[in-house]
Amino acid sequence: MKKRVSFRLHLLPNRKIIATFATEQPNNNSDYEREDNSRFRTCGTDIARHDLFRPTAADSLTLQKTNNRLAFRMLRHLYVGQKQDTKLLFSPLGLSYALAMTNYGAEGTTKQEINSVLGYSNAEQMRALHHEMILSGAYKGTGGEKQQRSTLEAEQSLISNGTFDFRKDFVDNAREYYFADLKKKENAPSAFPITIRSRLNFTGIWASPFNPQETQLRTFTNGEGVKRQVKMMQQYYNKLRFADCKGYGMVEIPYTGGFKMYVLLPGKSLSLGDLVLRTDAESWRKDVAKLREHSVSLQLPRIDVSTRYDFNDMLASLGMPTAFTPQADFSGMTTDAPLQIGQVLQESTLKATES
Numbered sequence: 444m445k446k447r448v449s450f451r452l453h454l455l456p457n458r459k460i461i462a463t464f465a466t467e468q469p470n471n472n473s474d475y476e477r478e479d480n481s482r483f484r485t486c487g488t489d490i491a492r493h494d495l496f497r498p499t500a501a502d503s504l505t506l507q508k509t510n511n512r513l514a515f516r517m518l519r520h521l522y523v524g525q526k527q528d529t530k531l532l533f534s535p536l537g538l539s540y541a542l543a544m545t546n547y548g549a550e551g552t553t554k555q556e557i558n559s560v561l562g563y564s565n566a567e568q569m570r571a572l573h574h575e576m577i578l579s580g581a582y583k584g585t586g587g588e589k590q591q592r593s594t595l596e597a598e599q600s601l602i603s604n605g606t607f608d609f610r611k612d613f614v615d616n617a618r619e620y621y622f623a624d625l626k627k628k629e630n631a632p633s634a635f636p637i638t639i640r641s642r643l644n645f646t647g648i649w650a651s652p653f654n655p656q657e658t659q660l661r662t663f664t665n666g667e668g669v670k671r672q673v674k675m676m677q678q679y680y681n682k683l684r685f686a687d688c689k690g691y692g693m694v695e696i697p698y699t700g701g702f703k704m705y706v707l708l709p710g711k712s713l714s715l716g717d718l719v720l721r722t723d724a725e726s727w728r729k730d731v732a733k734l735r736e737h738s739v740s741l742q743l744p745r746i747d748v749s750t751r752y753d754f755n756d757m758l759a760s761l762g763m764p765t766a767f768t769p770q771a772d773f774s775g776m777t778t779d780a781p782l783q784i785g786q787v788l789q790e791s792t793l794k795a796t797e798s
Contacts, residue, residue, distance in 0.1 A: 503576075509539075514724070518531075518719060522716070530748045533791055536597075538789060540573055542787075543566070545639055546561070548609075553773065556765055580596065592700040595702065597622070609777055636786075637782055640788045640789070643791060645792075649696070651680065653796075659677070660673070661675040676745060677740070679741075682736045683736065683739040685739055690712055691707050691710055693733075693734065695734055745795060746793055747794050748793045749792045750792075754789060766783065767785075
């Protein structure tokens with residue numbers, strides 16, 4: 444028997460967001476029979492020439508587990524370190540792509556530390572899974588002028604000075620598996636270290652769009668208990684997956700294309716900070732397993748958040764300090780000059796409107 448649940452969100456927009464995306468992509472190759480190859484591109488690279496298929500359920504689960512472990516470690520670190528009245532938005536999947544691409548050129552302790560942060564030992568398996576996910580995430584569907592499928596397009600770039608050349612096998616791996624853009628910074632000093640950039644562009648289309656005429660100014664309470672008037676979208680669902688977890692509620696809002704947004708609403712007895720600090724990949728897995736279909740009345744603020752992070756300090760703290768020092772070993776990337784990472788940068792944008 445379905446239970447009707449009223450779910451108003453009080454997480455946003457003034458300080459924190461707890462919202463995650465996941466993909467559940469069945470092994471269904473028929474979705475990748477393309478009529479228009481020009482619609483299937485990522486990072487300016489034509490990927491229609493690849494054999495495209497969705498990751499199997501087992502592959503997708505392996506990648507989700509690995510990504511979630513990194514995600515919650517990052518969340519706790521960034522939450523504790525950020526200032527008040529700032530928004531927290533980052534992509535652990537985008538960081539995984541960029542680091543794994545770079546790690547192909549690492550050796551020795553440098554490589555071991557990066558693998559430890561990423562959370563896996565089988566780099567070859569993860570490279571293949573990353574490749575599958577980049578392809579499937581960027582797929583826009585076939586036919587028609589209006590895009591009906593949500594997409595997640597990954598961009599990775601690596602910037603170096605112009606005094607050395609990358610090894611061919613490193614270049615081939617970065618472009619073939621990660622569609623990366625390798626650049627040289629002209630007129631840089633010879634000691635200029637490498638800069639890693641990642642960006643994920645998510646174009647989300649709700650499986651059940653909100654009616655713009657139902658959007659109204661309503662009172663919103665942020666993580667510090669401050670109330671303000673914001674534009675709140677609203678919709679009644681006959682069936683929406685909801686879970687009443689220990690101290691908070693969770694709702695799963697589906698997009699097209701297999702993507703989902705999970706939104707967490709702490710109860711009166713649980714602060715947002717306590718929820719962040721107590722949640723890890725294992726507790727998250729158990730709570731997601733509690734989701735069941737209910738009738739849900741949902742109110743959700745419009746979301747428009749953009750962030751830019753330098754992850755150097757966080758990554759060193761999480762266990763890969765050597766990569767940022769002169770002791771770094773990236774001899775698999777080039778043997779022309781010693782290299783170290785100067786910056787790991789990420790830009791993320793999240794917008795949620797009625798459509």
